[in-house]
Amino acid sequence: MPLNNPVETVSIALAERSYPILVGGGLLARAQTYHDVPAAGAALIVTNTTVEPLYAAPLRTALQACFRRVHLVVLPDGEQHKNWQTLNLIFDALLQHRCDRRTVLFALGGGVVGDMTGFAAASFMRGVPFVQVPTTLLAQVDSSVGGKTAINHPLGKNMIGAFYQPAKVVCDLQTLTTLPAREVSAGLAEVIKYGPIADMAFLDWTESHMGALRACEPKAMAHAVKRSCEIKAHVVGQDERESGLRAILNFGHTFGHAIEAGMGYGRWLHGEAVGCGMVMAARLSLALGLIDAPFVTRLVRLVEAAGLPVVGPQLPPNDAPGDGAADVSSNADRYLRLMRVDKKAQDGDIKFVLIDGPGRAVVRGAPDALVRQVIDDCCR
Amino acid sequence: MPLNNPVETVSIALAERSYPILVGGGLLARAQTYHDVPAAGAALIVTNTTVEPLYAAPLRTALQACFRRVHLVVLPDGEQHKNWQTLNLIFDALLQHRCDRRTVLFALGGGVVGDMTGFAAASFMRGVPFVQVPTTLLAQVDSSVGGKTAINHPLGKNMIGAFYQPAKVVCDLQTLTTLPAREVSAGLAEVIKYGPIADMAFLDWTESHMGALRACEPKAMAHAVKRSCEIKAHVVGQDERESGLRAILNFGHTFGHAIEAGMGYGRWLHGEAVGCGMVMAARLSLALGLIDAPFVTRLVRLVEAAGLPVVGPQLPPNDAPGDGAADVSSNADRYLRLMRVDKKAQDGDIKFVLIDGPGRAVVRGAPDALVRQVIDDCCR
Numbered sequence: 125m126p127l128n129n130p131v132e133t134v135s136i137a138l139a140e141r142s143y144p145i146l147v148g149g150g151l152l153a154r155a156q157t158y159h160d161v162p163a164a165g166a167a168l169i170v171t172n173t174t175v176e177p178l179y180a181a182p183l184r185t186a187l188q189a190c191f192r193r194v195h196l197v198v199l200p201d202g203e204q205h206k207n208w209q210t211l212n213l214i215f216d217a218l219l220q221h222r223c224d225r226r227t228v229l230f231a232l233g234g235g236v237v238g239d240m241t242g243f244a245a246a247s248f249m250r251g252v253p254f255v256q257v258p259t260t261l262l263a264q265v266d267s268s269v270g271g272k273t274a275i276n277h278p279l280g281k282n283m284i285g286a287f288y289q290p291a292k293v294v295c296d297l298q299t300l301t302t303l304p305a306r307e308v309s310a311g312l313a314e315v316i317k318y319g320p321i322a323d324m325a326f327l328d329w330t331e332s333h334m335g336a337l338r339a340c341e342p343k344a345m346a347h348a349v350k351r352s353c354e355i356k357a358h359v360v361g362q363d364e365r366e367s368g369l370r371a372i373l374n375f376g377h378t379f380g381h382a383i384e385a386g387m388g389y390g391r392w393l394h395g396e397a398v399g400c401g402m403v404m405a406a407r408l409s410l411a412l413g414l415i416d417a418p419f420v421t422r423l424v425r426l427v428e429a430a431g432l433p434v435v436g437p438q439l440p441p442n443d444a445p446g447d448g449a450a451d452v453s454s455n456a457d458r459y460l461r462l463m464r465v466d467k468k469a470q471d472g473d474i475k476f477v478l479i480d481g482p483g484r485a486v487v488r489g490a491p492d493a494l495v496r497q498v499i500d501d502c503c504r
Numbered sequence: 505m506p507l508n509n510p511v512e513t514v515s516i517a518l519a520e521r522s523y524p525i526l527v528g529g530g531l532l533a534r535a536q537t538y539h540d541v542p543a544a545g546a547a548l549i550v551t552n553t554t555v556e557p558l559y560a561a562p563l564r565t566a567l568q569a570c571f572r573r574v575h576l577v578v579l580p581d582g583e584q585h586k587n588w589q590t591l592n593l594i595f596d597a598l599l600q601h602r603c604d605r606r607t608v609l610f611a612l613g614g615g616v617v618g619d620m621t622g623f624a625a626a627s628f629m630r631g632v633p634f635v636q637v638p639t640t641l642l643a644q645v646d647s648s649v650g651g652k653t654a655i656n657h658p659l660g661k662n663m664i665g666a667f668y669q670p671a672k673v674v675c676d677l678q679t680l681t682t683l684p685a686r687e688v689s690a691g692l693a694e695v696i697k698y699g700p701i702a703d704m705a706f707l708d709w710t711e712s713h714m715g716a717l718r719a720c721e722p723k724a725m726a727h728a729v730k731r732s733c734e735i736k737a738h739v740v741g742q743d744e745r746e747s748g749l750r751a752i753l754n755f756g757h758t759f760g761h762a763i764e765a766g767m768g769y770g771r772w773l774h775g776e777a778v779g780c781g782m783v784m785a786a787r788l789s790l791a792l793g794l795i796d797a798p799f800v801t802r803l804v805r806l807v808e809a810a811g812l813p814v815v816g817p818q819l820p821p822n823d824a825p826g827d828g829a830a831d832v833s834s835n836a837d838r839y840l841r842l843m844r845v846d847k848k849a850q851d852g853d854i855k856f857v858l859i860d861g862p863g864r865a866v867v868r869g870a871p872d873a874l875v876r877q878v879i880d881d882c883c884r
Contacts, residue, residue: 165850165851208588208592212588215657215663215664216659219657219659219660219663219845220659222844222845222849222852224847224849224850224851224852225847225848225850226850246666247627247664247665247666248663248664249663249847250652250653250654250665250666250667250745250847251666251667251745272630273630274630277595277599279596279599279600280599283595283599283628283629284595284627284628285627285630286626286627286630286631286666287630287631365630365631366630464602465599465602467604467605467629467630468605469604470545470604470605470606471545471604472602472604
C-alpha cells in the first residue's frame with residue numbers, strides 16, 4: 125500500500141526513451157529523487173507565479189545537492205499564457221545564463237508549465253533533457269506523462285509542439301494537498317476518463333472513492349495517480365506518436381478544446397472543459413447507438429460528483445474587431461468551426477473519441493446533424 | 505556522368521527515417537519527382553520573396569498533379585528574418601487553410617527557408633512530413649540534408665530548433681543557374697569544407713575545378729552537389745543527433761556564427777562567414793601545431809579563389825541602447841563572448857572544429873590567449 129511503501133514506480137516502455145514515473149509523498153524535496161539525472165551542466169527550474177512560492181525553494185535545495193548551478197524562471201500562470209511569448213521567457217533565461225546542451229530543465233507546476241517546459245527542452249539547441257515535477261492532479265495523472273508538449277496558437281489548442289519524452293516524472297503527492305478544490309475537480313476529469321475508455325474496474329473504483337478523492341485523502345490519491353499513470357503508460361507504450369490507439373486518451377477533448385478556445389483560454393480550466401466534453405461525447409455515442417442511456421447517466425453523475433460542469437457553455441460570437449461584420453453563426457456552428465481545426469480532423473472532418481461499449485473507445489466521424497443535435501441538447 | 509544520366513540519387517541511411525536526395529536538372533517542375541510523397545492531405549509551399557517569382561509556379565503545377573490542394577506562403581528573404589515572427593507566418597497559413605496532420609510542407613528556397621520550414625514541419629501538430637527543394641548551392645550541398653532545423657534567437661544562431669528529417673530532398677541543378685555570383689561563392693564555402701575534414705581527393709578536385717564551379721558549369725556543379733551530399737550523408741548516418749562525429753561538419757562555423765551574429769544577421773552571408781571562419785579555424789589549428797603552414801596557405805588560397813573573404817571583420821561594439829554604458833570590449837572579447845554561446849560550448853568553454861591533419865577533423869578546446877592571437881591576426 126502507498127502509505128507503507130511510499131515510493132512506487134510506474135515504467136513507461138519506449139525503448140531508448142523509456143523512463144520511470146515516481147509516485148509518493150515528499151519526493152520533490154529529496155536530493156535522492158534526482159540521483160540518476162545527468163548533472164554535468166546546469167539545472168533550470170521552470171515554474172509559475174502560483175507554484176513558485178510553494179515549491180521552488182525546496183526543489184532548488186534538492187537540486188543544489190546534484191547540480192553546481194541551479195537557475196529559476198517564473199512564468200505567468202494560466203492557459204492564456206501558453207503561447208510563444210511565454211515560451212520565449214524560457215529561451216531567454218537559458219541563453220542569459222549561458223546554459224549549454226547539457227542543461228536539464230525541471231517543469232515545476234501544472235499542465236501548462238509541463239507542456240511549455242517540455243517544448244522548450246525539445247527545441248533548445250535542438251533538444252536537452254527535462255524532468256517533469258507535476259504539482260497538480262491533472263498533470264500527475266495525465267499531462268506530465270507521455271511526452272506530448274505544445275503551445276497554443278490563436279486558432280487552435282496545442283497546435284505547435286513536439287513529441288518529446290521526459291527523463292523522469294516525479295509525482296509528489298504532498299503537492300496535491302495545497303491544490304484549490306477547483307483544481308482537484310479539474311484533475312479528476314482526467315482520472316474519470318481512463319475508466320470508460322480502458323478499465324471498467326477503475327471506473328467502479330473511482331465512483332466508490334469520489335468523496336475521498338475530492339478530499340485529497342492520501343491513499344485514494346496514491347491509487348488514482350498510480351493507476352492513471354499505468355493506463356496511460358500502457359497506451360503510450362503501444363503508440364507513442366498517436367498514429368492510432370493513443371487518440372483514445374483524448375476522450376472528451378474534442379468538445380473540450382472547443383470550449384476552451386471558444387470561451388477564451390483560461391476561462392474554463394482544461395479539466396472542466398474535458399469533464400463537460402466527456403458528457404457531450406457520451407451523448408454523441410448514445411445518439412450513434414454505440415452505448416445505452418444508463419451508461420451516459422452513470423458518467424454524467426460521476427462527472428457531476430467530481431464537481432465538474434455537465435452543461436456546455438454557449439460560445440460567444442467571434443466578432444472580428446474593426447471589420448464591422450457581426451458573427452451571426454449559431455452556437456453549434458461555433459463548436460463545429462473550432463472542432464474542425466482539432467488535430468484529429470482530416471480535411472475538416474471531425475474525428476470524435478466515442479465510447480463503443482463499456483471500457484472501450486473508438487475514434488470516428490459523426491454526421492454533422494447529429495453533432496449539432498448533441499450540442500443543442502448539452503448547452504444552455 | 506550527370507549529363508547522360510541526369511537524375512542521380514544519394515541515400516541517407518537513418519533506419520525508418522531514411523530518405524533519398526535526388527540530384528539532377530529540371531527535377532523541380534516534374535510531377536514524377538513527387539510520386540512517392542504521401543498526398544492524402546494538402547501541400548503547402550513555403551518560399552521567399554526572391555524565389556517565389558522564379559520557381560513557385562512550376563513547383564505548384566507539378567504538385568497539383570499529386571495534391572488536391574496546394575497552398576503557398578511567401579516569407580521575407582534573409583537571415584535577419586529567421587525568427588519566430590516569420591516562422592509564425594507558416595503556422596498562420598497552415599491553420600488559415602485548415603491544414604491537417606497529413607499536410608506536406610515543401611521548402612522552396614535557400615537555407616533559411618529550409619531551416620524554418622523544417623522546424624515548422626517538426627512542430628505543426630507535433631510533426632508533419634516535409635520535402636526540401638533547395639534552390640541555392642549552399643542549401644543543396646549542406647543545409648537541406650541531415651535534418652537540422654532551427655530559427656535564431658537574438659543571443660545566438662540556430663538556438664531553437666529540432667532534428668527532423670525531410671521525406672525527400674530535391675536538388676534541381678537548373679536553379680543554380682539563376683543564382684547571383686555572391687550566392688554561388690557562399691555555397692562554395694560549404695563545398696570546400698568537406699575536403700579538409702573528410703576527403704582530400706575532393707579537396708584536390710575542388711581546387712582544380714574552381715573556375716568551372718564559379719561559372720556554374722553543369723557537370724562540375726552536378727559532381728560538387730553529389731559528392732558533398734554523399735559525404736554529409738555518410739557523417740549524418742553515423743551520428744544523426746550530433747553526439748560526436750557530426751560536429752566536424754561545423755568546420756568554420758564557430759568563428760562564422762560569431763561573425764554573422766556580431767555583424768547583425770544578414771550582413772554577411774552564412775557561406776561568407778563560414779569561408780572566413782575556416783581560415784580562422786585553420787590558423788588556430790596551425791597555432792596548436794595540428795597542421796603545417798602550407799596547408800593553411802592552400803586553404804586560404806582556395807577560399808579566396810571561391811570569391812570569399814579571408815580577413816575577418818572587426819565586430820561593432822554592442823552598446824545596449826539607453827543604459828548609457830559604452831561597450832569597451834576589444835574585438836577579440838566580442839568574438840569570444842559570441843562563441844561562448846555556440847551550441848558546442850560547455851560551461852562557456854568553446855569547442856572548435858580543427859584540422860588535425862589533411863582530411864581529418866577534431867573537436868576540441870583551445871587556450872583563450874591563442875584564440876585571441878588568431879582573432880587579432882585574422883581581423884582587420
